[in-house]
Amino acid sequence: MWTWFYKLASPPYVYGVAAALMPWLLGTAALAMVYGLIAGLAFAPPDYQQGDAFRMIYVHVPAAIMSLSVYMVMATASAVALIWRIKVGHAVAAASAPIGASFALLALVTGSLWGRPMWGTYWAWDPRLTSELILLFIYVGVMSLRSAFEDHARGDRAAALLAVVGVVNVPIVHFSVVWWNSLHQGATIVKLGAPSMPGSMLWPLLSMWLGFMLFYGAVLCTRVQAEVLNRERQAAWVREAIKS
Amino acid sequence: MTSGFWSMGGYARYVWPCFGFAGLVLGWNLWAARRLLMGARMRAARALAMAGDAR
Numbered sequence: 001m002w003t004w005f006y007k008l009a010s011p012p013y014v015y016g017v018a019a020a021l022m023p024w025l026l027g028t029a030a031l032a033m034v035y036g037l038i039a040g041l042a043f044a045p046p047d048y049q050q051g052d053a054f055r056m057i058y059v060h061v062p063a064a065i066m067s068l069s070v071y072m073v074m075a076t077a078s079a080v081a082l083i084w085r086i087k088v089g090h091a092v093a094a095a096s097a098p099i100g101a102s103f104a105l106l107a108l109v110t111g112s113l114w115g116r117p118m119w120g121t122y123w124a125w126d127p128r129l130t131s132e133l134i135l136l137f138i139y140v141g142v143m144s145l146r147s148a149f150e151d152h153a154r155g156d157r158a159a160a161l162l163a164v165v166g167v168v169n170v171p172i173v174h175f176s177v178v179w180w181n182s183l184h185q186g187a188t189i190v191k192l193g194a195p196s197m198p199g200s201m202l203w204p205l206l207s208m209w210l211g212f213m214l215f216y217g218a219v220l221c222t223r224v225q226a227e228v229l230n231r232e233r234q235a236a237w238v239r240e241a242i243k244s
Numbered sequence: 245m246t247s248g249f250w251s252m253g254g255y256a257r258y259v260w261p262c263f264g265f266a267g268l269v270l271g272w273n274l275w276a277a278r279r280l281l282m283g284a285r286m287r288a289a290r291a292l293a294m295a296g297d298a299r
Contacts, residue, residue: 026274037263041249041263042249046253051253051254051255052252052253052254052255052259053252053253053255053258053259055252055259056258056259056262056263059262059263059266060262063266063269098273098276099273102269102272102273103269105269106265106266106269109262109265110262110265110266113258113261113262113265114258114262116258117255117258215270215273218274219273219274219277222274222277222278222280222281223277223280223281225281225284226277226280226281226283226284227284229281229284229285229287229288230284230287230288233287233288233291233292234291234295238288238292239292242285242288242289242292
């Protein structure tokens with residue numbers, strides 16, 4: 001039953017699976033995003049309070065959710081690598097960090113663009129915005145720490161430790177709008193109970209979210225291949241792998 | 245497409261840069277990952293060639 005799990009610890013297996021999955025993930029991500037963009041920009045009705053400005057939700061919310069989800073993937077892979085000494089775990093964590101950081105930056109910039117017409121300011125030291133900024137700094141810290149060591153194994157371990165410790169910020173980002181007074185609105189989709197949006201606005205958003213998830217999968221596959229190759233450069237299987 | 249679509253109800257200066265920046269970030273992700281993989285393949289090929297020469 002656990003054979004598939006053990007196989008994930010094998011670099012050649014992971015390299016092959018990542019290479020095979022990547023085009024499918026990218027193709028389906030493109031389809032989901034095209035539907036989400038067309039339906040969200042052209043067919044969803046304007047919001048009764050925010051008008052057409054609400055359409056920024058179709059990139060802001062998927063980017064914000066993915067910045068947290070990718071962090072959880074990175075931290076889990078780091079924990080697996082630290083506990084069971086699985087090198088592929090470090091490769092997945094190293095591959096996830098720049099993608100997660102780019103999603104966090106995208107969430108901050110799009111949130112800032114949305115905040116200007118709605119709140120009258122591009123930035124406020126609000127709990128949600130500040131904790132998301134800290135999330136970006138943790139991503140940058142994890143990447144910097146990994147590259148700060150000449151010994152790659154030590155860099156991997158130090159970065160993995162920081163990634164695991166940094167998990168504490170994830171619930172803070174998510175629940176900041178509940179725990180403290182915040183300019184930021186509460187949860188729309190990721191919450192207990194039904195989403196507080198009509199279907200015509202919700203389906204494009206879910207499609208964009210799916211598109212962002214699949215896109216992350218596609219980019220992760222490409223980056224994991226590179227990380228595995230960098231770590232296994234001298235291995236015999238690499239000769240066959242780079243020929244294909 | 246109507247001009248109403250492009251003006252986004254007066255919020256065009258916020259909505260379109262938002263989507264434009266998203267496009268840039270997604271494009272950068274694809275480009276950077278592809279570049280990383282090409283570099284890793286080249287380094288691996290070089291390492292294998294050097295190992296072959298040493299034998």
